[in-house]
Amino acid sequence: MGSQSPPRQKIPLTHDSPIRVKSVHSDHAYQSGQLEDARLAVLEDLGSYVPEIPFQTFLDYLAPPLPDFDHDVTMESLKSGSEPALSSSNRWSKFPKDPKDSQGSEDRVFSPMPEIFTKVVVAIAANSGGKLNEQGRTVDFLQNPSRAPTSAERLNESRPDGYLVMKKRNKVISKDGKDEDVFWADIALACEYKRKGGTDDVDDVRIHQGL
Numbered sequence: 001m002g003s004q005s006p007p008r009q010k011i012p013l014t015h016d017s018p019i020r021v022k023s024v025h026s027d028h029a030y031q032s033g034q035l036e037d038a039r040l041a042v043l044e045d046l047g048s049y050v051p052e053i054p055f056q057t058f059l060d061y062l063a064p065p066l067p068d069f070d071h072d073v074t075m076e077s078l079k080s081g082s083e084p085a086l087s088s089s090n091r092w093s094k095f096p097k098d099p100k101d102s103q104g105s106e107d108r109v110f111s112p113m114p115e116i117f118t119k120v121v122v123a124i125a126a127n128s129g130g131k132l133n134e135q136g137r138t139v140d141f142l143q144n145p146s147r148a149p150t151s152a153e154r155l156n157e158s159r160p161d162g163y164l165v166m167k168k169r170n171k172v173i174s175k176d177g178k179d180e181d182v183f184w185a186d187i188a189l190a191c192e193y194k195r196k197g198g199t200d201d202v203d204d205v206r207i208h209q210g211l
Helices: 035-046 055-061 071-078 113-126
Strands: 139-143 162-166 187-191
Touching: 071 113, 113 139
Parallel strands: none
Antiparallel strands: 139 162, 162 187
């Protein structure tokens, strides 16, 4: 009979982090969707202080890479043309005054957001030296505050005011034929607008588990 190698001894790694139950995973209050409870759960996990790293380390390993377009030239181009997106004072032209001082419903006040998104995308592509174009865009911006995105796995009543949704997705028109049914699995970023500060209706976008 051939000799058998002895079983390898499992040696624990010295750099393993100690196991610790996190409040954001175990606290039912965090999963309920109430923002104040969620904040408290996060603070409990962070402890009494937040670790700091050198600024250069942040730039080297955490900060996003430099954009493939000329930022300053893009800003200037958004201020030019017959219908500039930006005013000379760097205010969106579609918002001549603060939303909190505007008249009408919240949905109407923020209705220009899709048009602003489109103008910004065009300006970025035009000032990228050919590196960026419409065909390479990976997300669409949709705005439909009255319709809740759907999920194939769970019920969710969150109704974001707008969202960046993946451009490559299965587009399904709603039963009423008016809008597109958007799935949470296709949403890259949910957006919420408020005309005023305070705690009223802060939970319009509830925490969606499983994104």
